[in-house]
Amino acid sequence: MRRNSLDIYSDILNISVSGAKKTHIVYKANLNFNIAKKHIDALMESGFVEENAKLYFTTERGKIFVEDHRQLKSMADM
Numbered sequence: 001m002r003r004n005s006l007d008i009y010s011d012i013l014n015i016s017v018s019g020a021k022k023t024h025i026v027y028k029a030n031l032n033f034n035i036a037k038k039h040i041d042a043l044m045e046s047g048f049v050e051e052n053a054k055l056y057f058t059t060e061r062g063k064i065f066v067e068d069h070r071q072l073k074s075m076a077d078m
Protein backbone atom coordinates (compact mmCIF):
# COMPACT_ATOMS: atom_id res chain seq x y z
CA MET A 1 0.00 0.00 0.00
CA ARG A 2 1.33 3.42 -0.94
CA ARG A 3 1.81 6.09 1.69
CA ASN A 4 0.21 9.46 1.18
CA SER A 5 2.05 12.75 1.73
CA LEU A 6 0.74 13.13 5.28
CA ASP A 7 2.16 9.73 6.24
CA ILE A 8 5.51 10.63 4.69
CA TYR A 9 5.52 14.00 6.47
CA SER A 10 4.84 12.24 9.76
CA ASP A 11 7.68 9.78 9.13
CA ILE A 12 10.13 12.57 8.33
CA LEU A 13 9.08 14.56 11.39
CA ASN A 14 9.47 11.53 13.67
CA ILE A 15 12.94 10.83 12.27
CA SER A 16 13.99 14.48 12.69
CA VAL A 17 12.97 14.97 16.33
CA SER A 18 16.55 14.70 17.61
CA GLY A 19 18.10 16.00 14.41
CA ALA A 20 18.82 14.03 11.26
CA LYS A 21 20.87 14.43 8.10
CA LYS A 22 19.07 14.16 4.78
CA THR A 23 20.74 10.79 4.13
CA HIS A 24 19.41 9.45 7.42
CA ILE A 25 15.90 10.66 6.55
CA VAL A 26 16.11 9.07 3.08
CA TYR A 27 17.02 5.65 4.43
CA LYS A 28 14.81 5.62 7.54
CA ALA A 29 11.73 6.90 5.64
CA ASN A 30 12.45 4.66 2.64
CA LEU A 31 12.48 7.54 0.12
CA ASN A 32 14.74 8.57 -2.72
CA PHE A 33 16.67 11.83 -2.46
CA ASN A 34 14.45 13.77 -4.88
CA ILE A 35 11.23 12.83 -3.09
CA ALA A 36 12.81 13.46 0.32
CA LYS A 37 13.99 16.92 -0.77
CA LYS A 38 10.51 17.80 -2.04
CA HIS A 39 8.89 16.79 1.24
CA ILE A 40 11.56 18.36 3.46
CA ASP A 41 11.25 21.64 1.54
CA ALA A 42 7.46 21.58 2.02
CA LEU A 43 7.87 20.88 5.74
CA MET A 44 10.39 23.71 6.09
CA GLU A 45 8.11 26.11 4.21
CA SER A 46 5.26 25.20 6.58
CA GLY A 47 7.41 25.68 9.68
CA PHE A 48 7.39 22.01 10.73
CA VAL A 49 11.13 21.46 10.19
CA GLU A 50 14.16 23.71 10.54
CA GLU A 51 17.72 23.19 9.32
CA ASN A 52 20.75 23.84 11.47
CA ALA A 53 24.29 22.79 10.48
CA LYS A 54 23.05 20.33 7.81
CA LEU A 55 20.76 18.65 10.32
CA TYR A 56 16.98 18.81 10.14
CA PHE A 57 15.02 19.25 13.36
CA THR A 58 11.30 18.93 13.99
CA THR A 59 9.87 22.16 15.41
CA GLU A 60 7.23 22.34 18.14
CA ARG A 61 4.67 22.94 15.41
CA GLY A 62 5.89 19.78 13.68
CA LYS A 63 5.54 17.77 16.89
CA ILE A 64 1.94 18.93 17.19
CA PHE A 65 1.33 17.81 13.59
CA VAL A 66 2.75 14.35 14.35
CA GLU A 67 0.52 13.94 17.40
CA ASP A 68 -2.59 15.15 15.52
CA HIS A 69 -1.78 12.84 12.61
CA ARG A 70 -1.36 9.88 14.98
CA GLN A 71 -4.72 10.61 16.63
CA LEU A 72 -6.52 10.92 13.29
CA LYS A 73 -5.01 7.66 12.04
CA SER A 74 -6.11 5.83 15.20
CA MET A 75 -9.66 7.22 14.84
CA ALA A 76 -9.78 6.14 11.20
CA ASP A 77 -8.76 2.61 12.18
CA MET A 78 -11.74 2.21 14.55
